[in-house]
Amino acid sequence: MRFEEMWRDLAPVGRSAASGGYFRQPWTSAEGELRAWFAEECAARGLVVATDGIGNQMAWWEPDAATDAPGVLTGSHLDSVLDGGAYDGPLGVASALAAVDVLRERGFAPARPIGVGVFVEEEGSRFGRACLGSRLVTGATTWDQAQELRDRDGVFLADAITAAGLDPTAGLVDLGRVGTFVELHVEQGRDLVDRDVAVGLASEIWPHGRWRFDFTGQANHAGTTRMEDRRDPMLTYAMTALAANKQARLAEQRATFGRIAVEPNGTNAVPSLVTAWLDARASSDDALTSLVESIQRQAEDRAGRDGTSLEVTAESVSGSVVFDPGLAERLAGLGGWPVIPTQAGHDAGILSDAGIPTAMVFVRNPTGVSHSPDEHAETADCLAGVEALADVLAELAGPA
Incomplete structure (x- = not known):
């Protein structure tokens, strides 16, 4: 051998x-x-x-x-x-x-x-x-x-x-x-x-899968734009990542945001787009569906408060x-x-x-x-x- x-x-x-x-x-x-x-x-x-x-x-x-x-x-x-x-x-x-x-x-x-x-x-x-x-x-x-x-x-x-x-x-x-x-x-x-x-x-x-979350906002100056005037998709993403962690822990399942892309990706600019990929896994098909739906629902609620928008795309899902x-x-x-x-x-x-x-x-x-x-x-x-x-x-x- x-x-x-x-x-x-x-x-x-x-x-x-x-x-x-x-x-x-x-x-x-x-x-x-x-x-x-x-x-x-x-x-x-x-x-x-x-x-x-x-x-x-x-x-x-x-x-x-x-x-x-x-x-x-x-x-x-x-x-x-x-x-x-x-x-x-x-x-x-x-x-x-x-x-x-x-x-x-x-x-x-x-x-x-x-x-x-x-x-x-x-x-x-x-x-x-x-x-x-x-x-x-x-x-x-x-x-x-x-x-x-x-x-x-x-x-x-x-x-x-x-x-x-x-x-x-x-x-x-x-x-x-x-x-x-x-x-x-x-x-x-x-x-x-x-x-x-x-x-x-x-x-x-x-069962597990990957979902792309596209958070869209408005690019603007990091210095001159007042906090209350911003439509910042990074904030929506950040709260979604925290929500995913909480929902997965409560359900004893798995949820991970391990990859993000930011546009325009400038240090001194409010971003216009944050794309984040969710990896979710659960003990049953129903549990996986419920987990992803709960994360998406909280993300949409947060987007409504932040003045941003959200589109979710399932890229790869295995039962x-x-x-x-x-x-x-x-x-x-x-x-x-x-x-x-x-x-x-x-x-x-x-x-x-x-x-x-x-x-x-x-x-x-x-x-x-x-x-x-x-x-x-x-x-x-x-x-x-x-x-x-x-x-x-x-x-x-x-x-x-």
């Missing part, structure tokens, strides 16, 4: 010398280097990689005897959030390749194909649509919808893909032979830490995902692993919604910190995750 060697090769790609965090945005040079790394690792194992028109990749370990049996796909993503951690995504890809090594070392002969895949733009850090690669492959998002997306610099999605040396008209990877999908991921929380176990399985993904409980129970029995929920979105949720039986394997994160340079997993736990994934793949791809 070459897990530790692979991890050393991945460590410097897209890493910021200043913060230690990662900038592995899709269709950039760092992401292209990771795509090439994946192809090389697959080739070293005799696996032929198919790369589709947008950069999704998939390689298959074929059984010795020809079979029409559906395959078992594993893998994750290689892109990161802005200034993100090393483990979110790449751990699942490196572990998938290492699990193939483990199975071969055990002398395992698959009775059905085992695939290793990488989906692009899982984080939505560049074009604002989480799990875009898997959404396009499953049809959850159409190309007509996706090609209208622009990044922060105004670059259209199709232009970014073309600039990366890909052809967005060349088609997408085929999920037709995928009978089951298993995604390994670092845990983005402390459940496994509290249980004092290295590995767990997923029971569900909380609740309940993974196949029978599959989770069956796999948990292999190692006595706990089955736990997650509040983070994953490609596994998109494939599950598409009707593919899906499971997730989590690896303990000692601090629970994620989407940050401080994200971490101990090597011993990562290796335990590889062994667990190998056990799962053997169970699913072995003789019926």
Whole structure:
């Protein structure tokens, strides 16, 4: 098994010398280097990689005897959030390749194909649509919808893909032979830490989404405009951020304003426009709807008092995902692993919604910190995750 060697090769790609965090945005040079790394690792194992028109990749370990049996796909993503951690995504890809090594070392002969895949733009850090690669492959998002997306610099999605040396008209990877999908991921929380176990399985993904709040006011001079004469959208936004925090705490849900853009963005000017993005997550679809509606209602009330206006746009919303409980129970029995929920979105949720039986394997994160340079997993736990994934793949791809 070459897990530790692979991890050393991945460590410097897209890493910021200043913060230690990662900038592995899709269709950039760092992401292209990771795509090439994946192809090389697959080739070293005799696996032929198919790369589709947008950069999704998939390689298959074929059984010795020809079979029409559906395959078992594993893998994750290689892109990161802005200034993100090393483990979110790449751990699942490196572990998938290492699990193939483990199975071969055990002398395992698959009775059905085992695939290793990488989906692009899982984080939505560049074009604002989480799990875009898997959404396009499953049809959850159409190309007509996706090609209208622009990044922060105004670059259209199709232009970014073309600039990366890909052809967005060349088609997408085929999920037709995928009978089951298993995604390994670092845990983005402390459940496994509290249980004092290295590995767990997923029971569900909380519904979540991203909403753009456009607060419009009137630009004016910061010195000469009396406070009572202002139509300041920053005030409306500030009160909305506080309201979101309060509503989420009261409902025991999650609400975060983590990104804003201000126009004209001058130190000595009252802004004319504040655009803020809300990330909201809740324990049920109804709870999520109620949370976002309560935040929007308070924002509109405040806008009325501030003389500003508000427009809210849902940019990316994913409903609740309940993974196949029978599959989770069956796999948990292999190692006595706990089955736990997650509040983070994953490609596994998109494939599950598409009707593919899906499971997730989590690896303990000692601090629970994620989407940050401080994200971490101990090597011993990562290796335990590889062994667990190998056990799962053997169970699913072995003789019926």
